[in-house]
Amino acid sequence: MKNWPLWEIFIRSKAGLNHKHVGSLHAADEEMAIQNARDVYTRRNEGVSIWVVKSEHITASDPDDSDPLYEPAKDKVYRHPTFYDLPDEVKHM
Amino acid sequence: MTDLTKYNYVLQHADNCLILGQRLGEWCGHGPILEQDIAMTNISLDLIGQARMWYQYAAEIQNEGKSEDDIAYLRDAWGYRNVLLVEQPNGDFAQTIFRQFLYDTYSCYFYEALMNSSDERLAAIAAKSHKEALYHIKWSGDWVIRLGDGTEESHNRMVAAVQELWSYAGELIKPNETEAKAHEEGYGVDLSAIKEKRDAKIREVLTEATLEVPESTYAHEGGKDGRHSEHLGYILADLQFLQRAYPGLEW
Numbered sequence: 001m002k003n004w005p006l007w008e009i010f011i012r013s014k015a016g017l018n019h020k021h022v023g024s025l026h027a028a029d030e031e032m033a034i035q036n037a038r039d040v041y042t043r044r045n046e047g048v049s050i051w052v053v054k055s056e057h058i059t060a061s062d063p064d065d066s067d068p069l070y071e072p073a074k075d076k077v078y079r080h081p082t083f084y085d086l087p088d089e090v091k092h093m
Numbered sequence: 094m095t096d097l098t099k100y101n102y103v104l105q106h107a108d109n110c111l112i113l114g115q116r117l118g119e120w121c122g123h124g125p126i127l128e129q130d131i132a133m134t135n136i137s138l139d140l141i142g143q144a145r146m147w148y149q150y151a152a153e154i155q156n157e158g159k160s161e162d163d164i165a166y167l168r169d170a171w172g173y174r175n176v177l178l179v180e181q182p183n184g185d186f187a188q189t190i191f192r193q194f195l196y197d198t199y200s201c202y203f204y205e206a207l208m209n210s211s212d213e214r215l216a217a218i219a220a221k222s223h224k225e226a227l228y229h230i231k232w233s234g235d236w237v238i239r240l241g242d243g244t245e246e247s248h249n250r251m252v253a254a255v256q257e258l259w260s261y262a263g264e265l266i267k268p269n270e271t272e273a274k275a276h277e278e279g280y281g282v283d284l285s286a287i288k289e290k291r292d293a294k295i296r297e298v299l300t301e302a303t304l305e306v307p308e309s310t311y312a313h314e315g316g317k318d319g320r321h322s323e324h325l326g327y328i329l330a331d332l333q334f335l336q337r338a339y340p341g342l343e344w
Contacts, residue, residue: 004126025128028239035232036128039135 005054007033011041012049019051027052099212100154101174102275104164105317107147108175111165112325113196114140115332116183125186132232136193139225146218166336170325177316178261180324187250190236191258197230198294199265202287212280234298241302251304263312266291271317 004026010019022041027033033052041047061069073079094100117137124130148161155164179196183189204226207219240247266288268276275281299306315321335342 026126027128031235032239035235036132039132040128043131043135 004028005056007037007052008055008058009033009037009041010051010053011037011047012051013047015048019049022046024055094155094157096154098271098274098278099280100151101271102281103147103151103154103215105174105176105271107144107151107164108173109179109196109200110140110144110147111332112173112175112328113179113193114138114144115328116179116181117189117193119183120189133189136229136232139229143218143222143225146221150214150218162336166333170321170329171319173321173325173329174317174319175321175325176261176264177313177322178258178265180316180322180328181258181261182324184254184257185250187240187247187254188257190233190240191251191254192261193229194233194237194298195258195262195265195295197226197233198291198298199287201226201230201294202290203282203284206282206287210280210282211278215280230294234294237298237304238302241299241304248303251302255299255304255307259307259309260311260313262295263310264314264316267312267314269314269317 005028006024007027007030008024009022011022012019025033025036025040027036030052034050037050037052042050114137117133117140120130120133121137122130124133144165145161148164151164152159152161178192181188181192183192201223204219204223208216208223210216210219237251241251242248266284268284272281272284276283296306
């Protein structure tokens with residue numbers, strides 16, 4: 001069991017919302033990963049849908065690259081559409 | 094007491110849930126891995142939740158001002174009506190899995206049938222519990238297959254578990270007097286009608302697990318009428334200690 005791969009778990013809390021990363025766990029295969037995720041992450045009614053992805057299939061950005069990756073966006077406020085007047089009827093934008 | 098047969102019928106199922114829930118709960122903190130530790134305690138809590146619904150109804154039928162807790166905590170072993178299977182020790186993980194699988198293959202079809210009970214309260218308990226039982230059988234059935242069709246070590250342990258527990262499979266679906274009468278009166282399940290489905294499910298899973306279905310039909314019995322193995326006394330010692338030592342204690 002020590003050799004079981006690690007899985008990243010994503011839970012959709014309600015219909016219509018996105019799946020969100022909630023944590024990781026060990027399981028022998030995808031079916032067991034779903035069952036384990038159900039027991040570990042949805043026992044307090046947190047979810048209506050589960051995705052599991054083997055952790056090794058996730059490619060992450062390098063923290064050392066954060067300056068070239070993210071810094072350039074910081075001074076470009078004009079990329080945020082905050083200058084428009086929204087009608088009241090549009091509630092969530 | 095208005096209806097002793099119904100009281101005993103309800104008690105049999107309450108006690109099955111409580112004792113198996115207690116047994117599974119013994120794994121808490123000792124599971125083979127964290128995720129399965131949580132899975133077993135989740136199932137244990139499902140069973141104790143089911144036991145509560147049954148005991149609450151038993152207390153109402155009894156109508157002597159007693160609570161669900163009085164019935165669960167203040168009877169001695171011979172008052173318990175659970176089948177012998179559920180009081181068997183956890184053993185290794187394979188034995189716990191197979192005990193659970195034998196119970197789940199029964200409870201799934203039992204609750205499915207009980208949903209048609211003429212007693213609305215029983216039908217409601219069945220509807221809620223059936224959903225949980227479907228998950229339990231998925232969990233235990235998958236593990237029977239994983240271990241049976243796994244490594245040589247896990248296969249051998251499953252073979253040993255089947256040998257150890259097979260003789261406790263029969264009592265579940267062999268009606269005692271209470272169950273026969275409950276069925277006659279329309280609120281109880283006809284166990285002979287679920288036997289075929291249950292046996293087929295056991296066969297299907299064991300075959301996929303590369304395990305042989307034992308041919309023996311010998312069955313230990315007596316639990317449903319209060320004749321238990323020595324294990325039950327020890328379980329009750331754990332389970333009842335607090336209420337016996339500190340009567341009425343709440344927390």
